[in-house]
Amino acid sequence: MNFEDMLADLRAREEKARAMGGPERLARREAQGVMNARSRIDCFIDEGSWVETGLLAVSSVVPEDRPKTPADGKVAGFGKVDGRVVGLVANDFTTKGASSSATNMKKIGHVKRVATERGFPLVFFGESSGARMPDNMGAKGMGINLGNDPHQYIRNRESPWASAVLGQCYGSSAWYTCLSDFSVFRKGAVMAVASPGLASFAIGQEIEAEDLGGWKLHERVTGLIDRVVDTDEEALEQIKRFLSYMPSNCNELPPMAPVPAGSDEAAAKILDILPDSRKRGYDVKKIIECIADKDSFFEFKPKFGRTITVGLARLDGKTVGFLASNPMGKAGALDVAGCEKATSFTVMCDSFNIPLILLVDTPGFVIGIEGERGKAPGKIMNFMQALQMCTVPKLSVIMRKTYGQAYLNMGGGRNSDDVAAWPTAEISFMDPYFATEIVTWGQQASEETKGEIMAQMEKDNSAYGLAEIYGVQAVIRPNDTRRYLIDQLEIHQLRLTGGIGKHRLSAWPTTY
Secondary structure, three states, rough: OHHHHHHHHHHHHHHHOOOOOOOHHHHHHHOOOOHHHHHHHHHEEEEEEEOEEEEOOOOOOHHHHEEEEEEEEEEEEEEOOEEEEEEEEEOOOHHHHEEEHHHHHHHHHHHHHHHHHHOOOEEEEEOOOOOOOOOOOHHHHHHHHHOOOOOOOOOOOOEEEEEEEEEEEEHHHHHHHOOOOOOEEOOOOEEEEEOOOHHHHHHHOOOOOHHHOOOHHHHHHHHOEEEEOOHHHHHHHHHHHHHHHOOOOOOOOOOOOOOOOOOOOHHHHHHOOOOOOOOOOOOHHHHHHHHHOOOEEEEOOOOOOOOOOEEEEEEEEEEEEEEEOOOOHHHEEEEEHHHHOOOOOOOHHHOOOOOOEEEEEEOEEEEOOHHHHOOOOHHHHHHHHHHOOOOOOOEEEEEEEEEEHHHHHOOOOOOOEEEOOOOOOEEEOOOOHHHHHHHHHOOOOHHHHHHHHHHHHHOOHHHHHHOOOOOEEEEOHHHHHHHHHHHHHHOOOHHHOOOOOOOOOOOOOOOO
């Protein structure tokens, strides 16, 4: 074969690989309004920045599969998003259902390794039928395909990971989603350990895909998903937005952003949002939006653990994490899901040098049989330990109630670097009403006696009582909160390490 023939052969092989599962399968997806692996990449990265690895890879176990497995069903490589390098793996469902095999797992391992060692984010576009059969069957199949990369499922959070669930996601595509720092789910997709067919066979009853691993389950029950969207394009935009708040790796600071005009004006509206009565609820997201830079709040898990609200935002152009009690969910009393959500978010912020701001208005923890069955004491202590091990700056603002152990979990008792309170703050071991009922439990106490006990229980639970013993460093006006936090972030920045934390939580398990 002469040189021209060699180049022609190379072009033909490249064109075949880029054609994926062929024009008919691609056309069917387009008719359904679903993007394919390569169109997702083109939509996601900066134009002209794609550098592919493993284009000519094919299945290596079953010889007759080689001509039918272009790029071996997983498109992998490197590109830029808003000028920054990312590693990217997109499952090509038109080729063997993007099933996992010895060759394509090597491709994923290479991209993961390079992204981690060279310090840039890793992105997965999930859509896979799971392990490839019969490649993985038998002793040789297991020995060839599984366990050959001892670091395959380790998360030390050296660089940010983001995943999108964009179709069927079984096996490793589900694992990588759960290992990610941020995950987005397109409605109509499914994420589970195994397919509905296999699950139905295993338990002896028919299971619908949506019940097994649909968006409602993961958004509201498991909490494994951070955002839910309607289209592929929206999913890609959500990941881009997430990355815009994140550093490229754990040894960098998050990028700065210009402060939008009008960001200082919203703080004056806080008192319009905060009710006069402590018994009335309000949506803490509106408070966050008054404090953060204009239009910068990016919420995680909005339908899961609704007793607490978490999300990334910017304050004076700097990325911060908000962890805030939300009275709209169970009056802000922390439940098991809320503790899991808070722990996961704290771990991510500490791993990537993002200061934490805690806004506090909680009557304590949700108690009762359901909580105990959900291992509430363990979840509360996980949250407590994560907060105490966190080495990025932590700033707490007590807005209204903070009672009992929740006072510590939300940064009180020197668990934050600085604690401020609004004049509306109430601090005690528990709500005075409940304390009175506990003290008089089983007694024939008159209303007059209960009133006297109630007065004792309410004694000195104000912000000023805590300020007098330096339990808070300041009592501030609500509309001064934004300026106060900006000043405190300037004071508490980690100058000795260039803003980089100790990352003591970097290997914390990703599923709480």
